[in-house]
Amino acid sequence: MTAEGRAVTSGGDDDEPTAGERADDGSASDRRPLRAFDTGRWVGVVGVALVLVGVGVVLRQPGPVLAGAVGVGYGLYARADDAPEATVAVERTPSDESPDPGDAVTVTVRVENVGDATLPDLRLVDGVPPALEVVDGPARFATALGPGAVATFSYAVRATRGAHEWGTLRAVARNRSGSRERETRVEVGTRLVCTPSLDAGGDLPLRGLTTRYHGRVPTDVGGSGVEFYATREYRRGDPLKRIDWNRRARTGELATLELREERAATVVLLVDAREAAYVAPEPDADTAVEASVDAAGQAFSALLAAGDRVGIATLGPHDCWLPPGTGTEHAVRGRETLATDPALAPTPSDEGFYPSLWFRRFRRRLPADAQVLFFSPLVDRYAPTIARRIDAYGHLVTVLSPDVTGSDSVGRRLAGFERRRRLRRLRGAGIRTIEWDPGREVAGQRETERGEADPGENGRKRGDGDGTGREGTGRSFPVAVAHATGRWSP
Amino acid sequence: MVAVTGGRVPTRSDASARDDRSPERDTRPPTEAVVVSVVAGAVAVGAALIAAPLAGAVVGLGVAVIAVGTTLLASERVLLWGAGIGVVGLAAAGYTGAPPEPLLVVAVALAVAWDAADHGLSLGRHVGRGAGARRNVAVHAGSAALVGVVAVGVVYLVYALAAGGQPVTALALLLLGAIALASAFK
Incomplete structure (x- = not known):
């Protein structure tokens, strides 16, 4: 019961999953056991054993009778216990919580049996985010844990762009003989944020729809700029350096150079x-x-x-x-x-x-x-x-x-x-x-x-x-x- | 062009779906389980050969079927067939009048061989080869062997103490009584 209490309190801590603190309260995990079911193993072993006994009786030989009796022993073994609930506290630690895209991140999962029953047959399937590819080892593990025992396994994923949230870890526990099975879903929040650095590309060709702010997209508007656009009649107040002096020399008229305006888009x-x-x-x-x-x-x-x-x-x-x-x-x-x-x-x-x-x-x-x-x-x-x-x-x-x-x-x-x-x-x-x-x-x-x-x-x-x-x-x-x-x- | 929803990247709803037969994972049973099964099978064959050579051959066939069913076919049904053939061999050894002691060894070794093989297949489906499973296999095979040894101890003790000179039918009746008692407690 103390173990239960521990699990509950640590489960409460899990409600504020901040990325920084995650490593500290990693043992916090929310467990949801599903119903146990028969796996169908050992079914009929008692029947086969009784057939052997019958054969022994008919033949008047003790050998098959005794072998059949051993078979009955296995039948009792299969009925002896039920599948335990996987009372595990899970702590998942990625080697790098903000990797670059393409990096291999090693994820270490530490599993502790916080219940007071032995888990003789425990299989763990980690809920790897769908976008992450496991590149080294399956994200799965099988072990047996006594009360308080700890097991650790690790696998590597290749980081891709995005914020990735680990899902449910499925813990499948069987009883000793394997005749009953029960799945427990363990929620452990782990987050991996992979932000690519933006490579600056070259100039992008934009189209001629611009704002009124000065920028770099050439427009079909005459004004100040660097590229020649047109000439127009001189108006009073035009800057001296924009006056087309060649033309003035040639014809005597004053004209002003218009330059292509460059604006932002x-x-x-x-x-x-x-x-x-x-x-x-x-x-x-x-x-x-x-x-x-x-x-x-x-x-x-x-x-x-x-x-x-x-x-x-x-x-x-x-x-x-x-x-x-x-x-x-x-x-x-x-x-x-x-x-x-x-x-x-x-x-x-x-x-x-x-x-x-x-x-x-x-x-x-x-x-x-x-x-x-x-x-x-x-x-x-x-x-x-x-x-x-x-x-x-x-x-x-x-x-x-x-x-x-x-x-x-x-x-x-x-x-x-x-x-x-x-x-x-x-x-x-x-x-x-x-x-x-x-x-x-x-x-x-x-x-x-x-x-x-x-x-x-x-x-x-x-x-x-x-x-x-x-x-x-x-x-x-x-x-x-x-x-x-x-x-x-x- | 490949629609990726069917490929490497599943949709979010698929993420929690069981992918027990994923092609990317090695779903063969862990090596440890195969080794345990084969060793137990060899013990069964050896004991059966000592008891009765012909019946030993039948048990050998059963063990071979179990080994093939584990490694090549990965099918529980084949394992059941193998175990069934082994039981037939056991009965045949009884028919030829083999002494009970080696038959008890055959029974336990056969049970452990089948159990380890079947357990290995389910492990292969759940976690696959390559995920650590040594401890799991050791605990499972160890408890199956322990149960067998305890059962043999009890059965043989009862046989040695109670059945001296009693007819076999009395043994069988004793066993039926034990089963009735056990199921009444259940």
Whole structure:
């Protein structure tokens, strides 16, 4: 009973799961035992034993009778006890609570039997967050624990972007003979926040929808700037250095040089995070949402650095809206949003998505002078529709699309073909598009960051990119953006 | 293009679902359980061969089926077949008039072999090979063997004390009485 009391008090402590204190009150865990059930082991052992006894009686031999009696002993053993409740206190400690993406984090789980009954057969299955991949050892363990005994096991997960919450640890306890089984769900709150640093990308080609603030997007407005725009008649008060003195010398008329004004833009990064966007070229590759978030991060820091006002929104069931802004605080907030917002979680949400409601809300929030960078894999019909609708409302749209289609089966080639058709139609409708190959980027990053090339993987990704031979693929995001900047005049 | 909802990344609702037969995990039974089962099986075969060579061969077949059912087929049904064949071998040894002492050893060793194999399969499904399971297997096999030894001790003591010169039927009646008593307490 004292053990019960301990469990209850420590369970109460668990109600304030602050990340810093988690290691201290790690033994706190909330247990919920389910009903015990028969496993069906040892069923019929008494029957078989009695048959043996019968055989012995008929044959008048003591051997089978005695063997049968031993069998009856096993039958009693199977009925002797019930499956115990797994009275365990669990403490889970990740080696690093805020790792960088791609780091292997060792998670150590310490299990203590706080009850006063022995747990002769205890199996533990840890509730690893769905987005984390276990890279070393199963997150499972089997042991036997006497009262007060402690067991420890560990496994490693590869960190991915986002805030990850460990779920329920399932403890399956059997009785000694294994004839009864009972599952206990142990809630242990553990949190791992993985925030990628935003790589600053190069210049992003923006379209000519600007605010009245001074910036770097060239406009079709004459005024002060660096690039020649036009000449006009001299008006009284024009600055002397803007007067076209050559013309004055040639014709005697006074004229003023107009320069192209450069202004700041308001940009909203819209990331497609509907369930349809959670697609990847291979089952273990990063999804298009990951690629989009990564690219949006680069765009975010690049645009902020260039003095534009940048906001973040998602197209998906969860509401996520960071109004356009500037400044250091805004940069931090944007980084947080991209890393840990539930709307951009690494796994799709279960909730329903209502396109018309979403669109109405998005339109209401979008500032009138905002242009939209829309990150979407374009693997369904709705994504290009939304791009065209936003464009039709006067918010100039640039679609940035990670190419996540494969080419190694007819279905995948068809998906790739449909996607390219959607891109063509978007271009035909006057919407700028950039596509890039996220696999290429990851391969390149791994090579440079770790210094250890994984030849198989890189080779395969390379091969995929080159083998398709399509226009626009096989480029990483910065390369694709640089290419587009060269092609487009503002 | 692969819809990832079916691949590595499950939706949140799938996270708590049982994935006992996940392809990424080694679901074979832990090595320790297989070793215990095979050793116990070898003991059973040895004792049966001492008692009666022909019946020993049948028990050997049963043990082989258990070993195959553990390592290759991973099927509880096959294990039951193996144990059944072993019991038939036990009865056959009794038929040939084998002395009771080796038969008792065969019975316990066969029970431990089947128990360890079946336990190993369920462990393989729950945690898989590669997760630490040594202590679990040791405790489980140890208690099964202990129960067998205690049962043999009681049975053999009763046989040696009470059954000197008594007919076998009296033994069986004694056993039935014990079962009736035990189930009445239950």
